Each structure stands twice: as structure tokens, then as C-alpha cells.
Amino acid sequence: MTVRVQTSDFDAGFEISQLRKARKDIGAVVSFIGLVRDLNDGDAVSQLTLEHYPGMTEKSLEVIIAQAKTRWRIIDALIIHRVGTLQPGDQIVLVLVSSAHRGDAFAACEFMMDYLKTEAPFWKKEATPDGEHWVEAKETDDEARERWNIKH
């Protein structure tokens, strides 16, 4: 189980190969990659800055992996989340889950992203033609998390 918060980019192919390394019991690897879009809520976005709460961030990402492990048969999981200044088209987040069968990896990957969106302490600030502004949290993200009935 790996959690990394970093300013640098990541290579999903490399991370998948690391996850699979020396194991023959993995039947499925599911990956999710989040990207910076150049348009959000009708505003052109020229730059995105991500702030986080060092210490709590890593801990909350570890908790999400631990929770996924109690709910599905996961062999391994990885979360990489970038912070700092990003441009449209840049990768923000990578979630990898390996399991014996695809059902567990698909479900766990989606669960982990829904949890991350609403519980992990990251904040996005967008640069638009009207200036910089903090991104507002979306109710649809809360609803997505509620599907999993997480107590909080």
C-alpha cells in the first residue's frame, strides 16, 4: 500500500509495473487518473494550484486504502496526488488497485476516489480571465460518497 503527495508528475505505466512486480496472483489492475481541465463551470482555466494539509493528507489517504481493504478483496493499492501549480492537461491524481478479480478492483477504485474527493484535505485554486478563485466543493461529490454509506 503506497501513498504519495508530490509536486512532480507520475507515470501510470511505471507505477502499474511496480504494483505487479514479482506477483502472479493479480488478475486485475484498475487505474484512475484525474486531469486538469481547461474549462470549469464555464470559466476558462489557465492554471490550477493545489494546497494541502501536510500530515493529515497522507494519513487520510492511508485511511481510505485501509477502509477499501476491509470492504473488498484487494491485493495492493496506490494513491499519488499532486500539489502545487498545475496546467490544463496535467495529471493530478492516480489511484491504482490490484485484485484477483476485476469486480473488487473496480469497486475499490471508485470508492477510493469518492472518499478522496470529500475527505482528503486538498484545495484547488483556479486562475481564470477574471482572476484567481478557490474552487467550491460540489454536492454531487458528497452524494457520490454517500452511496458507500461512509460514517463521518
Added chain:
Amino acid sequence: MKIKLFYFARLKESLKYSTEDLELADSGEAWTVLKLKAFLAKRGDVWGQMLMGKLKVRAAINHELVHDNAPIADGDEVAFFPPVTGG
């Protein structure tokens, strides 16, 4: 008792504070997140707006998300921030 406070994102910018050490007086009544917010809100307009206004504020104690009624203990690390927007 002494606590360490952190502010993030919009709160950090508006309050112009990222962290502070705070001494809380023992009033006989236990300190909670809500009591601390109300205490800090008395510092002035922007503090009231940020902590007790219309904006949603989330709190963490020792790196765990907590509700307004969570108790605060000596040595705790308390953080206030807007709803999260990562991913």
C-alpha cells in the same frame, strides 16, 4: 491549555494566518470546536465571517475530521478549512 492552530485555503488567505499557538483559558466548561470558533470569531469582522458566517467550515483535531461538538484537549492540533476539493 495550549493548542496549535492551522488554517488552510480561503481561511488562511482571508485571516492572513496559517498557524498560531493559542493559550485557552480554563472556564470550567470544556472547550469544543464550536466554542473555539465562537471565541476566534470575536477577533473581528473577517474572523466572524470566516468561522461563524455563511461559509461552510470543516475542522480537524490531530489530523482527523471532527464535528462542532468535538472536545479539544491540551496539546491538540486543531485545523479549520473549507470543504475539500481535491482529486
